[in-house]
Amino acid sequence: LVKLDGVERHYQMGTSTVRALDGVDLEIRRGDHWAIMGRSGSGKSTMLNLLGCLDRPTGGEYYLGGTPVSTLDDDALSEIRGERIGFVFQSFNLIPQLTVLENLEVPLFYQGGAPAVARKRAEELAARVGLDDRLDHRPPELSGGQQQRVAIARSLINDPLIVLADEATGNLDSNTEMEILELLDDLAKEGKTIILVTHAEEVAERARKILILVDGKVDRIIENSDH
Amino acid sequence: LVKLDGVERHYQMGTSTVRALDGVDLEIRRGDHWAIMGRSGSGKSTMLNLLGCLDRPTGGEYYLGGTPVSTLDDDALSEIRGERIGFVFQSFNLIPQLTVLENLEVPLFYQGGAPAVARKRAEELAARVGLDDRLDHRPPELSGGQQQRVAIARSLINDPLIVLADEATGNLDSNTEMEILELLDDLAKEGKTIILVTHAEEVAERARKILILVDGKVDRIIENSDH
Numbered sequence: 001l002v003k004l005d006g007v008e009r010h011y012q013m014g015t016s017t018v019r020a021l022d023g024v025d026l027e028i029r030r031g032d033h034w035a036i037m038g039r040s041g042s043g044k045s046t047m048l049n050l051l052g053c054l055d056r057p058t059g060g061e062y063y064l065g066g067t068p069v070s071t072l073d074d075d076a077l078s079e080i081r082g083e084r085i086g087f088v089f090q091s092f093n094l095i096p097q098l099t100v101l102e103n104l105e106v107p108l109f110y111q112g113g114a115p116a117v118a119r120k121r122a123e124e125l126a127a128r129v130g131l132d133d134r135l136d137h138r139p140p141e142l143s144g145g146q147q148q149r150v151a152i153a154r155s156l157i158n159d160p161l162i163v164l165a166d167e168a169t170g171n172l173d174s175n176t177e178m179e180i181l182e183l184l185d186d187l188a189k190e191g192k193t194i195i196l197v198t199h200a201e202e203v204a205e206r207a208r209k210i211l212i213l214v215d216g217k218v219d220r221i222i223e224n225s226d227h
Numbered sequence: 228l229v230k231l232d233g234v235e236r237h238y239q240m241g242t243s244t245v246r247a248l249d250g251v252d253l254e255i256r257r258g259d260h261w262a263i264m265g266r267s268g269s270g271k272s273t274m275l276n277l278l279g280c281l282d283r284p285t286g287g288e289y290y291l292g293g294t295p296v297s298t299l300d301d302d303a304l305s306e307i308r309g310e311r312i313g314f315v316f317q318s319f320n321l322i323p324q325l326t327v328l329e330n331l332e333v334p335l336f337y338q339g340g341a342p343a344v345a346r347k348r349a350e351e352l353a354a355r356v357g358l359d360d361r362l363d364h365r366p367p368e369l370s371g372g373q374q375q376r377v378a379i380a381r382s383l384i385n386d387p388l389i390v391l392a393d394e395a396t397g398n399l400d401s402n403t404e405m406e407i408l409e410l411l412d413d414l415a416k417e418g419k420t421i422i423l424v425t426h427a428e429e430v431a432e433r434a435r436k437i438l439i440l441v442d443g444k445v446d447r448i449i450e451n452s453d454h
């Protein structure tokens with residue numbers, strides 16, 4: 001489903017170069033459940049942004065379903081993101097002027113959904129992440145963990161094939177985190193491809209494969225044998 | 228040092244009232260090291276904002292060093308915050324247009340610090356949180372955990388009496404988190420008062436007292452006996 005071939009993502013900072021990703025080879029199959037771990041600054045969010053078509057490599061090639069992403073223009077990438085990929089950002093990226101319900105419906109309107117259908121789906125997902133009593137609140141009126149759960153629900157609203165989540169439970173107490181992890185496990189059982197960046201052992205141990213990033217390179221891949 | 232007496236923080240949402248804090252009694256002594264835990268939405272950030280004089284109760288009274296905060300005007304509160312309190316926000320609140328170094332220096336300029344002294348102190352704290360190679364980066368050019376560490380360093384720049392940190396290690400791998408926790412332990416040994424909101428066991432177990440919030444009320448206080 002996804003292939004990274006010698007992928008690099010460099011930033012030019014004056015005379016020095018930051019090598020956020022520095023030559024990554026990786027294959028991810030349909031229905032896989034991965035955790036990506038590594039030190040702060042090791043390149044995890046950079047890798048997830050590339051996988052989610054939010055960014056392009058500065059070197060190497062990224063294949064999505066066999067197609068090299070470098071041959072796709074920005075409109076095509078935007079369409080793939082809207083229909084196939086659900087993304088939970090490390091900093092949530094909610095729209096502060098819209099309510100929880102409106103934040104959830106926005107991606108459905110972009111896909112041409114009927115308002116009544118969109119509203120119903122938004123209410124169902126809000127309930128699934130425990131926010132049915134916060135539908136009229138706006139992001140500044142929510143706790144950090146509530147905002148994070150809106151971001152999670154929003155990533156699922158278009159029923160994506162691939163769910164990419166960047167530290168999706170860092171602001172949640174262990175009980176709430178467990179509910180979210182069980183939700184993600186259910187999605188994995190439905191056949192979705194799940195890729196979670198995480199610092200937390202309890203999140204990584206539920207994945208089938210764990211990728212360890214060190215200084216922008218794949219250091220090793222651990223197979224979780226109890227799956 | 229700090230006393231909460233029947234403290235309430237209510238929000239009026241149309242016809243319903245959100246009781247973020249719903250009657251909190253608490254005494255915190257100088258040099259204490261507390262962890263505040265509780266479900267997502269239970270009122271932890273609300274409590275920390277009140278303790279940090281960033282917000283005022285809607286009911287009850289908050290005493291800081293014996294003075295009821297309700298008798299202090301906004302300028303007086305602002306001065307206390309600037310000189311005595313270091314605050315790490317759950318969402319960092321860095322200034323995106325300024326570099327790491329400039330973000331760290333800003334609070335020192337408000338306190339009338341000389342530029343050369345301010346720059347030296349900013350460099351020292353950046354090094355202490357492992358960011359001495361990111362001084363010229365701006366927040367959008369940093370990883371999540373790097374931004375969090377800038378926020379931590381900034382909270383310490385004025386050598387505050389009280390350090391209030393809201394989920395200060397949620398975006399850090401366990402090694403980097405350990406460095407930050409050791410830094411906070413050092414500050415506790417220096418006699419600073421440390422109050423950490425956290426979801427993480429490994430953070431809470433280093434505190435001397437753990438407060439558990441449930442639905443805006445103190446449910447129980449646990450004394451960590453191995454201190």
Ligand SMILES: Nc1ncnc2c1ncn2[C@@H]1O[C@H](COP(=O)(O)OP(=O)(O)OP(=O)(O)O)[C@@H](O)[C@H]1O
Nearest residue numbers: 141143144145146238247267268269270271272273
């Ligand atoms: N401006 C506001 N208007 C209305 N309700 C609010 C507002 N700010 C916070 N709340 C509500 O107050 C409650 C407590 O919020 P708070 O941010 O203190 O929670 P928290 O314990 O820090 O949660 P988390 O662990 O998710 O960060 C939440 O249910 C939240 O929805």
Ligand SMILES: Nc1ncnc2c1ncn2[C@@H]1O[C@H](COP(=O)(O)OP(=O)(O)OP(=O)(O)O)[C@@H](O)[C@H]1O
Nearest residue numbers: 011020040041042043044045046368370371372373
């Ligand atoms: N726009 C940019 N310009 C320059 N350097 C950048 C930029 N964005 C990221 N970086 C650098 O690239 C490196 C990797 O960043 P990335 O956000 O992928 O780390 P991460 O593994 O997600 O870290 P964390 O666990 O702290 O979130 C970091 O050292 C960061 O400073």
Ligand SMILES: [Mg+2]
Nearest residue numbers: 045090370371
């Ligand atoms: Mg990151």
Ligand SMILES: [Mg+2]
Nearest residue numbers: 143144272317
């Ligand atoms: Mg909070």
